[in-house]
Amino acid sequence: MRAGRVALVIALFCIAVGAAGAVAVLAGLAPVSARAGHWAVTDWLLHFAMRRAVEVRSLAVETPPPLGDPMRRAAGHFETGCATCHGSPARQRPEVVRHMTPVPPDLTPRIPTWDDAELFWIVRHGVKFTAMPAWPAPLRDDEVWAMAAFLRRMPELDAESYLRLATGEGPRPQDPVVAGCARCHGADGMGHPGEEIPALAGQSADYLYGALRAYAEGRRHSGIMQVAVDGLDDAALRRLADHYAGLAPAGLGRETPPDGAEIALRGAPAQGVPACIQCHGPKQGPRNPAYPHLVGQHADYLARQLRLFRNGERGGSPFAPIMRTIAGRLTDKQIEEAAASFANGGNEGGP
Amino acid sequence: MALRIASPTGAVLVVLVAACDGPQSALDVAGDGATRIADLFWGMAAGAAVIWIGVVGLAVYATRVRPGEHSGRTAKLLLIGGGVVFPTIVLTGLLSYGLLLIPELREPSDGRLIVSVTGEQWWWRVRYETADGRTVELANELRLPVGEAVEVRLESRDVIHAFWVPSLAGKIDMVPGRVTRLSLKPTRTGEFRGACAEYCGESHALMAFPVAVMEPAAFAAWLEDQHALAAPPSTPETERGARLFMAMGCGSCHAVRGTAAAGTIGPDLTHIGGRASLGAGILVNDVDAFARWIAETDHVKPGVRMPAFGMLAESDLRALGQYLESLQ
Numbered sequence: 001m002r003a004g005r006v007a008l009v010i011a012l013f014c015i016a017v018g019a020a021g022a023v024a025v026l027a028g029l030a031p032v033s034a035r036a037g038h039w040a041v042t043d044w045l046l047h048f049a050m051r052r053a054v055e056v057r058s059l060a061v062e063t064p065p066p067l068g069d070p071m072r073r074a075a076g077h078f079e080t081g082c083a084t085c086h087g088s089p090a091r092q093r094p095e096v097v098r099h100m101t102p103v104p105p106d107l108t109p110r111i112p113t114w115d116d117a118e119l120f121w122i123v124r125h126g127v128k129f130t131a132m133p134a135w136p137a138p139l140r141d142d143e144v145w146a147m148a149a150f151l152r153r154m155p156e157l158d159a160e161s162y163l164r165l166a167t168g169e170g171p172r173p174q175d176p177v178v179a180g181c182a183r184c185h186g187a188d189g190m191g192h193p194g195e196e197i198p199a200l201a202g203q204s205a206d207y208l209y210g211a212l213r214a215y216a217e218g219r220r221h222s223g224i225m226q227v228a229v230d231g232l233d234d235a236a237l238r239r240l241a242d243h244y245a246g247l248a249p250a251g252l253g254r255e256t257p258p259d260g261a262e263i264a265l266r267g268a269p270a271q272g273v274p275a276c277i278q279c280h281g282p283k284q285g286p287r288n289p290a291y292p293h294l295v296g297q298h299a300d301y302l303a304r305q306l307r308l309f310r311n312g313e314r315g316g317s318p319f320a321p322i323m324r325t326i327a328g329r330l331t332d333k334q335i336e337e338a339a340a341s342f343a344n345g346g347n348e349g350g351p
Numbered sequence: 352m353a354l355r356i357a358s359p360t361g362a363v364l365v366v367l368v369a370a371c372d373g374p375q376s377a378l379d380v381a382g383d384g385a386t387r388i389a390d391l392f393w394g395m396a397a398g399a400a401v402i403w404i405g406v407v408g409l410a411v412y413a414t415r416v417r418p419g420e421h422s423g424r425t426a427k428l429l430l431i432g433g434g435v436v437f438p439t440i441v442l443t444g445l446l447s448y449g450l451l452l453i454p455e456l457r458e459p460s461d462g463r464l465i466v467s468v469t470g471e472q473w474w475w476r477v478r479y480e481t482a483d484g485r486t487v488e489l490a491n492e493l494r495l496p497v498g499e500a501v502e503v504r505l506e507s508r509d510v511i512h513a514f515w516v517p518s519l520a521g522k523i524d525m526v527p528g529r530v531t532r533l534s535l536k537p538t539r540t541g542e543f544r545g546a547c548a549e550y551c552g553e554s555h556a557l558m559a560f561p562v563a564v565m566e567p568a569a570f571a572a573w574l575e576d577q578h579a580l581a582a583p584p585s586t587p588e589t590e591r592g593a594r595l596f597m598a599m600g601c602g603s604c605h606a607v608r609g610t611a612a613a614g615t616i617g618p619d620l621t622h623i624g625g626r627a628s629l630g631a632g633i634l635v636n637d638v639d640a641f642a643r644w645i646a647e648t649d650h651v652k653p654g655v656r657m658p659a660f661g662m663l664a665e666s667d668l669r670a671l672g673q674y675l676e677s678l679q
Contacts, residue, residue, distance in 0.1 A: 267603065269616050270508075272656050278603030278614070285611055286598035318662030322600075325658035 034101040043102070050127055054114070058121040064145050070195040073143070074150035075165035076184040077224045085131070089154065089162035102130055108155045119148040137221040139313040142304065144223070146196075177236050178243055180228065189247040193298040193343070202252040202296075205245035206289035210317030212237040220315040252293040256282070261341035263334045271329045276338055279322075290319050299336075299343035306335045374562075375544040377517035381564060383500075383536040384520030387452055395445070460502035460534050466493065467504040470512030470525040472551060473558035473652060474618055474631040479574060487578050488606070490618030491631045493545065493562045495519075496570040500536040513549035516562050522548040537564040544632065553654040559632030580609025581621045581678050592674025595667055599660065607678065617657060624678040641672030 024030065038046065079088065085104035087093035097104050114122070124144045126134035135144050154162070168183045181200075185191050189201030200208060214220035215229045216237065229237065258264040258277065267275035277283050280294040294302065308314035309327035316323075330338070371378040380389045409429075413421070462482065469476040477489045493516070495501055505514050507525040514533065515522030518541075523533050547558040565573065584590040593610070596602065602612025608621040623629075626636055630652055634640040644651055646668055648659040663671075 267616075269614075272616055274600070274603030274614060274616055279600035283611075286594050288598045288600070291600070321662075322658040322660070325656075 034099065037101050046102075046129065050130075054118050054121055057125075058115075058117040061117040061120055063117055063120075070192075071146070071150040071153060072165050072192055072195045073184055073197050073224055074146040075162065076167070077143075077147065077227065078150060078154075079166035079183070081227050088166070089157045090159040090166075100131065104131070107151065111151055111155055116148055116152065119151050120144055123147045123151070135223045136226050137223040139221045139308075140223055142196075175239075175243070177232065177240060181240060181244075185244075189244045191298055191301070194300055196298070196301045196304050198301040199252055199297055200244035201247035202254070203245055203293055204289045204291070205241045207292040207317070208241035208244055209238055210290055210319070211292075212241060214316045214320070220320070221313065252296045254282070254295055256295055258295055258341040258344070261337040263330075263338045264341045268329075268334065273326060273329050273334070276342070280342075288319070290317055294342040297342055299339040302339035302342060303335050306330060306339065310335070374542055375517055375546065379518055381537055381539050381541055381543060382516075382519030383538060384455075384534070385518055386538070387455065388521050391448070391452070398441070460500040462502070463499065464496070465502045465504060466495075467506065468493070468514060468525070470505070470507040470509075470514070470547065470551070470558075472509050472654070472656065473547070473554040475558075475560050476508075476618070479577070481574070485578065487574070488619045489577055489622070491560050491628070492626045493560055494570060494573055495535060495537050495562070495564050496567040497537050497540050497564050499567065500534050503533045503535055505531045505533060510551050511549050512547045512551045512558070514545065515548035516543055516545035518543040519545075519562065519564075524549055540564045540566060542627070546632070554652045557631065557633050557652050561627040561632055563627065576625075577622055579622075581607045583609070584674060584677060586673075586677075588670055589674045589677045592670035592672070592677075595663075595671050596674060599663070601671075604657070620675060620678060622678055624676045636676070638669060638672035638676050641675050642668035645671055 037043070082088075083091065084094065085097045085100075086107050089108075093104065093106060111119070120141075122132070124135045124138075124141065126132045135147075137143065150165075157165070166183065168186060170187050173179045173182050173187055182189075184197050185200050189199065191197040191199040211220060212229055212232075213234075215222065215225045216232065218226065220226075232240075262268070263273065264276045267273045267278075276294065279288070279291045281287055281291075282295060305314060306327050309320075309323050310330060312324055312328075314320060314324065314327075327335075373379060377385060378389055378392070380386045464482070465480040467478040467480070469478075475491050475493075477491070477493060478486055479489065480486045503514070505523060505525040506529070507527045509527065511527070512525040513522045514525055516535070519535050519537055520533060523531050525531065541564055543562040543564065545560045545562050547555055549555075551558065584593040596607070597611060602610070602614055604614040604616040606613050606615065606619045606621065608619070612620075624636070628634060629636050629640050630644055634644060634651065642665070646659060646661040646663065648655050648657045650659075660668075
């Protein structure tokens with residue numbers, strides 16, 4: 001009897017509080033102004049909830065092999081996509097973002113408080129109610145790990161070494177669009193071996209345009225490249241493709257045969273795998289310009305793309321499904337061999 | 352009353368008899384092996400009919416004519432005689448006859464011609480080897496001279512298939528890692544159809560091939576033509592098709608002898624325009640069918656290993672079709 005009365009009182013109290021809240025929201029009294037920030041208790045609660053969620057949810061993250069040194073593509077993307085809110089070793093957070101609620105944190109003191117899996121989780125999923133976005137390409141965990149690797153190292157970087165990574169070295173091209181690409185792909189368009197940044201110089205213009213279009217339309221997936229081409233119109237994409245196609249005789253598309261590997265020269269007929277060179281050159285006779293040149297391309301980039309193709313995670317131009325079919329039949333060893341052989345073939349007489 | 356019953360029965364009979372006809376019927380025989388099998392079938396059918404009439408007659412006798420009790424001696428005689436002795440004799444006879452048939456179906460050929468057929472998911476790689484040692488690789492079609500015993504060597508590259516041309520002979524499995532043999536001796540000319548007779552994956556039902564039995568002279572001329580290199584393109588459209596064929600990388604899997612295309616993964620296309628069908632017996636052979644096959648390969652034959660080139664423009668597909676059709 002007594003217990004029933006207590007429950008009734010509690011229920012009535014809850015209803016009253018809920019009703020009062022509803023009236024306040026209806027009356028436009030909810031405190032949504034960013035100027036005032038959160039109440040201390042709200043701030044504490046939100047941060048506590050976020051930290052607990054990241055700690056627990058990142059338990060399921062499988063940590064890849066030790067995060068390596070290559071950081072250029074992550075640094076370049078940090079400069080494009082992250083520094084605007086978080087600042088960087090080379091600049092403070094912009095005035096504008098310091099008036100947000102919550103204020104995007106300066107990452108230098110925060111990064112050491114998260115482990116690798118937690119950094120990965122935050123970059124991959126973003127954080128609700130904070131304006132921290134999720135990674136644009138859900139299929140590209142490799143990019144998210146590259147980002148985590150870069151973030152781990154970022155607190156040690158001074159402005160100069162950060163800029164060297166994020167904006168490249170050497171002279172900047174005049175054309176601002178090309179200059180943007182050159183930050184990672186180099187003013188010479190040779191990319192960076194070991195960083196999974198492909199060489200573009202001398203690549204077929206049709207292929208480059210097809211790849212850029214695919215990124216722009218979300219048919220090829222990369223949190224880095226989709227952001228990089230965002231906002232470029234068709235004429236700009238065409239101009240970029242032509243620019244890189246016309247660069248450097250030392251670039252791709254040379255007629256040196258790939259070095260050695262059976263898979264590149266003759267394929268693996270028993271597995272239904274044709275020779276790479278039949279479509280990608282070098283070979284006599286006509287070749288579809290939408291198929292990329294591979295001789296001279298960096299091995300780590302090629303191997304990554306082949307794995308993405310094999311997993312069905314690599315989009316691209318309308319011709320990409322052909323490569324998905326073929327790559328699906330490759331073994332890990334064949335992927336490594338094919339990638340290495342095209343990279344090495346390019347080194348003969350190359351830089 | 353009797354008529355009303357007779358007429359649907361007649362209709363059923365017509366349908367059944369009609370189904371015995373046609374290019375893929377074991378009862379429409381055109382070869383030695385198939386004749387033996389058909390003879391065996393008709394003999395067994397007649398025997399089965401006699402036994403059936405006997406059993407039904409006995410049942411009628413026991414329940415209607417003399418429904419009373421029968422002596423235990425008669426019953427025992429019937430059980431042991433009809434249930435043990437008779438089937439043992441009949442089945443032993445049939446088994447012996449069947450086993451005796453097998454070497455006959457595989458009897459050594461005249462040795463003038465050896466045809467190797469390799470089953471692959473889901474098509475047939477065909478190689479002709481003549482007594483003079485010349486070989487030529489073809490695909491998805493079998494042509495044979497009438498009256499000659501041809502040795503067919505059967506292999507598989509992937510899973511177990513079975514080679515069956517019902518009008519010519521029985522079926523024999525194609526087992527990976529083994530060569531099975533079959534002797535085909537066609538007895539009359541005509542167009543027939545063979546099919547894979549062992550479930551071999553999702554497009555098993557789309558793995559067939561046309562068979563033509565020809566007069567020896569016509570056959571020899573045809574085989575000579577197959578040895579020839581591909582006809583070079585002769586019109587601007589077929590020339591464009593030939594260029595597209597090379598540019599798109601078709602030659603990395605397919606061979607067109609006489610060009611740079613020397614792939615061995617898929618069917619040899621040197622004379623594809625002259626074949627009776629496309630896609631291993633499933634499409635008619637014309638420009639439209641080529642275009643459809645190239646653009647929608649995986650729809651026409653689900654699970655097929657060839658990637659579809661649906662991204663090509665209609666005009667390119669037609670040019671490729673024109674070129675392939677010109678490869679007579």
